[in-house]
Amino acid sequence: MKETSLLSFQPVILWTDGLIYFLLVCLVCFAFYAVRREHLSAPWRQVRRRPLVMSALIVLIFYIAVGLTDSIHFRRQLPATEENQEVQYSPEVLSLLDVLVDSLKNNNERSYSAPLAAYAYTKEMITGDDGSQRRDYPRLAFGGAHLKNPETERRADLLGIVFRGGMAGLVLAGLAASFFLFALARHHRKGFWEMGGLIWRGECDTAWKAIVFTLGVFIVLNGMLIPLSAKYHLFGTDKVGQDVFYLTLKGIRTGLVIGTLTTLVMLPFAIFLGISAGYFRGWIDDLIQYLYTTLSSVPGVLLIAASVLILQVYMEKHADAFSSVTERADIRLLFLCIILGVTGWIGLCRLLRGETLKLRELEYVQAATALGVGHRAILFRHILPNVMHIVLISVVLDFSGLVLAEAVLSYVGVGVDPAMISWGNMINSARLELAREPVVWWSLCAAFLLMFGLVLSANVFSDGIRDAFDPRLRGR
Amino acid sequence: MLNYIIRRVAYAIPILIGVNLLTFLLFFVVNTPDDMARLHLGMKRVTPEAIEKWKADHGYNIPIAFNATADGMEKFTKTIFYEKSLRLFLFDFGRADDGRNIASDIRQRMGPSLAIAIPGLMVGLLVNITVAMLIAFFRASYIDTYGVVLAVAMMSISSLFYIIGGQFIFSKTLRLVPISGYDTGFDAIKFLILPVAVGLISGMGSGMRWYRTIFLEEIGKDYVRTARAKGLSELAVLFSHVLRNALVPILTGVVVVIPLLFMGSLITESFFSIPGLGSYTIDAINSQDFGIVRAMVFLGSVLYIVGLILTDISYTWVDPRVRL
Numbered sequence: 001m002k003e004t005s006l007l008s009f010q011p012v013i014l015w016t017d018g019l020i021y022f023l024l025v026c027l028v029c030f031a032f033y034a035v036r037r038e039h040l041s042a043p044w045r046q047v048r049r050r051p052l053v054m055s056a057l058i059v060l061i062f063y064i065a066v067g068l069t070d071s072i073h074f075r076r077q078l079p080a081t082e083e084n085q086e087v088q089y090s091p092e093v094l095s096l097l098d099v100l101v102d103s104l105k106n107n108n109e110r111s112y113s114a115p116l117a118a119y120a121y122t123k124e125m126i127t128g129d130d131g132s133q134r135r136d137y138p139r140l141a142f143g144g145a146h147l148k149n150p151e152t153e154r155r156a157d158l159l160g161i162v163f164r165g166g167m168a169g170l171v172l173a174g175l176a177a178s179f180f181l182f183a184l185a186r187h188h189r190k191g192f193w194e195m196g197g198l199i200w201r202g203e204c205d206t207a208w209k210a211i212v213f214t215l216g217v218f219i220v221l222n223g224m225l226i227p228l229s230a231k232y233h234l235f236g237t238d239k240v241g242q243d244v245f246y247l248t249l250k251g252i253r254t255g256l257v258i259g260t261l262t263t264l265v266m267l268p269f270a271i272f273l274g275i276s277a278g279y280f281r282g283w284i285d286d287l288i289q290y291l292y293t294t295l296s297s298v299p300g301v302l303l304i305a306a307s308v309l310i311l312q313v314y315m316e317k318h319a320d321a322f323s324s325v326t327e328r329a330d331i332r333l334l335f336l337c338i339i340l341g342v343t344g345w346i347g348l349c350r351l352l353r354g355e356t357l358k359l360r361e362l363e364y365v366q367a368a369t370a371l372g373v374g375h376r377a378i379l380f381r382h383i384l385p386n387v388m389h390i391v392l393i394s395v396v397l398d399f400s401g402l403v404l405a406e407a408v409l410s411y412v413g414v415g416v417d418p419a420m421i422s423w424g425n426m427i428n429s430a431r432l433e434l435a436r437e438p439v440v441w442w443s444l445c446a447a448f449l450l451m452f453g454l455v456l457s458a459n460v461f462s463d464g465i466r467d468a469f470d471p472r473l474r475g476r
Numbered sequence: 477m478l479n480y481i482i483r484r485v486a487y488a489i490p491i492l493i494g495v496n497l498l499t500f501l502l503f504f505v506v507n508t509p510d511d512m513a514r515l516h517l518g519m520k521r522v523t524p525e526a527i528e529k530w531k532a533d534h535g536y537n538i539p540i541a542f543n544a545t546a547d548g549m550e551k552f553t554k555t556i557f558y559e560k561s562l563r564l565f566l567f568d569f570g571r572a573d574d575g576r577n578i579a580s581d582i583r584q585r586m587g588p589s590l591a592i593a594i595p596g597l598m599v600g601l602l603v604n605i606t607v608a609m610l611i612a613f614f615r616a617s618y619i620d621t622y623g624v625v626l627a628v629a630m631m632s633i634s635s636l637f638y639i640i641g642g643q644f645i646f647s648k649t650l651r652l653v654p655i656s657g658y659d660t661g662f663d664a665i666k667f668l669i670l671p672v673a674v675g676l677i678s679g680m681g682s683g684m685r686w687y688r689t690i691f692l693e694e695i696g697k698d699y700v701r702t703a704r705a706k707g708l709s710e711l712a713v714l715f716s717h718v719l720r721n722a723l724v725p726i727l728t729g730v731v732v733v734i735p736l737l738f739m740g741s742l743i744t745e746s747f748f749s750i751p752g753l754g755s756y757t758i759d760a761i762n763s764q765d766f767g768i769v770r771a772m773v774f775l776g777s778v779l780y781i782v783g784l785i786l787t788d789i790s791y792t793w794v795d796p797r798v799r800l
Contacts, residue, residue, distance in 0.1 A: 290490065290491070290494065293491055294491050294494035294495055294498065296780075297491055297495060297776075297777040297780045297781055297784075298495055298499075298773055298776060298777050298780075299736070299772075299773070299776035299777070299780065301742055302757065302769065302772055302773045302776055303773065305757075305761045305769065306499070306502055306503070306769055306770075306773060307502065309764055309766070309769065310503075310506055310507040312515075312764075313507050313511045313512070313514075313515050314506075314507070314511075316514075316515065317511060317514070400631075400632065404634050404635075407634045407636055408634070408635065408636060408743060411636060411743065412742055412743070412746075412758060412761060413758075413761055413762050414761060427634070427636050427637075427640070430640070431640065434640065434644055434648075439644075444637075444640065448633075448634075448637055451634060452632055455631075455634075456629060456632035459628050459631060459632050460628060463628070
């Protein structure tokens with residue numbers, strides 16, 4: 001018998017995964033580029049000083065980390081049934097996140113259960129040990145399964161887990177903070193307590209206090225939630241018994257993909273068309289203006305709806321092209337991003353056109369023209385770098401709106417694939433759950449909480465970026 | 477003035493032609509009538525005869541842009557482009573998949589849409605501008621800071637949550653107003669209170685912040701300093717000088733959306749089961765009725781262009797410096 005280890009797997013790179021990696025590489029390159037350019041790094045220094053913005057950044061990084069672990073996909077090798085059989089892989093595409101939270105993914109109940117419950121939410125016929133039948137709430141298969149008598153023990157058990165986890169988190173956070181402080185003190189060649197005082201009074205060039213505080217809260221929260229979610233269903237279970245906490249975590253990637261890839265799709269259009277319209281003027285300007293006036297006069301939701309309907313028809317016709325449900329859902333997500341991008345480039349394009357119209361009259365552009373520099377060189381060397389701050393501001397400002405739009409579009413029925421886990425789909429199904437008696441409120445609340453966290457931190461962060469990069473607001 | 481309006485309307489024509497071509501491309505070239513028929517009849521195991529019959533029933537059994545078999549002008553008129561796309565210019569939207577006349581459906585459903593959209597816009601404007609004015613009055617104080625924090629937090633909540641939460645609290649738990657539905661005449665008011673209130677709350681975050689920025693921008697200008705130096709009270713400065721001058725940017729945002737109010741709101745109408753154009757569109761999207769979606773896309777573009785023209789005209793009304 002040939003041995004098969006569970007570790008052998010076949011990597012799967014979905015379209016959106018590839019684009020996310022690409023985006024990540026772009027970001028890193030941009031960071032390297034910006035560090036050495038004074039006009040790009042000066043606003044960042046201003047951003048680093050603002051405590052609220054730095055807290056928001058930490059929260060965003062957490063979301064991005066979850067989204068990235070959820071973007072590494074692979075298929076597990078199936079255990080070989082006969083000898084000499086060629087290696088086969090499971091049709092199910094897993095992500096790294098699925099493996100990390102394996103227990104959340106697989107500990108399914110039969111149907112609804114409330115958050116942290118030990119009993120199911122609806123009564124069922126239960127056959128007792130002595131064969132007698134009664135109608136009662138059955139015990140859950142996983143939630144609180146370690147308890148002998150949940151009615152008396154559950155409260156104490158929950159408090160115990162929260163207290164122990166919180167304490168462990170506090171200790172860990174304290175250790176991490178002191179280590180961090182130590183490293184920072186060494187770096188700045190200052191004493192440990194002296195550095196601590198500086199940070200506490202906010203006299204550093206970075207808002208370390210906010211960063212350390214946010215990370216500390218984060219570690220303590222994790223200390224409480226991780227043991228809780230291992231023994232209970234933190235946010236309850238949904239209709240088919242899936243853990244809602246797992247679903248909301250999976251929803252993070254969908255939200256992030258919509259928020260980021262849409263911009264990635266939109267940027268080339270907006271930058272190229274906006275700058276050329278402003279720079280060349282004349283008939284090119286007229287043509288581009290006509291193009292975006294026409295597109296923007298179609299109501300956005302309807303254009304998206306029409307495009308998605310057509311995409312649906314196309315995908316039904318070419319159903320054989322997609323080997324798995326995940327791939328199909330992924331392609332649909334990518335197309336949704338493209339459609340949102342095609343309908344969303346107009347605002348930025350207009351801004352860039354206006355800015356370029358102003359820039360092209362400035363002395364340094366005039367000088368370059370007089371020296372005989374070609375159009376392409378002027379556009380790339382003189383115009384593009386000077387409109388990048390507008391691009392950056394509009395990218396971060398658009399992000400939160402796109403995450404919110406995903407929910408609305410999924411509700412309208414033109415959003416992501418129904419098979420894909422997304423906050424929009426969760427909210428959509430929550431409508432029926434709220435109409436039940438007794439009310440099933442937890443999936444809605446869970447989706448609400450995580451979505452609110454992401455959008456709020458994105459909003460705060462983008463406000464910080466805008467204040468720092470927008471020269472009109474500088475010094476106000 | 478009249479000249480200007482005529483010129484603007486003339487400018488609108490190429491844009492409408494563009495929109496028409498775009499919808500034509502999307503609905504008939506990228507996605508042929510055969511695909512539509514297959515979508516409605518089920519994808520697998522559908523006979524060519526069934527497709528032909530569906531197309532004949534819905535008037536799609538003619539060539540897309542050029543009819544070689546017909547003679548004379550019919551070469552061009554007996555095509556889908558002429559029958560389905562060019563007719564939109566005459567507001568002749570044809571029939572929906574269930575055989576109802578789209579144009580008369582739209583006329584019928586405009587009323588409920590407006591009944592919810594107009595009060596919503598009015599209340600929203602009034603409340604947002606008042607609150608923003610208050611915040612601007614207390615600028616650079618704790619009220620300002622926390623007002624902005626509140627606005628950002630309110631902006632971060634999806635409108636779906638406001639609707640679901642409002643329905644849950646006020647209709648299901650407190651039973652103050654019906655959850656959803658619509659009635660004719662004055663009986664409709666009890667159905668309209670909640671949607672209007674929810675619309676107000678969900679739009680307040682961004683509205684408040686937007687108007688605050690506009691007011692603060694105006695407050696920083698020289699004429700405001702002059703007005704204060706004259707000895708005017710802060711309230712007089714705010715209301716008779718700042719508000720009046722801030723009307724120009726406010727109008728840019730508001731007048732454009734007024735004609736679009738006819739289209740209704742997709743989300744609000746479908747959550748509250750109001751038989752307006754928004755829920756009409758959503759139903760069409762869900763039942764994949766391309767005829768209705770096409771009509772709504774065209775109608776929306778026309779209304780948007782009307783809004784743009786109205787905006788320009790309204791400038792002359794608030795800003796005497798603008799002469800057309």
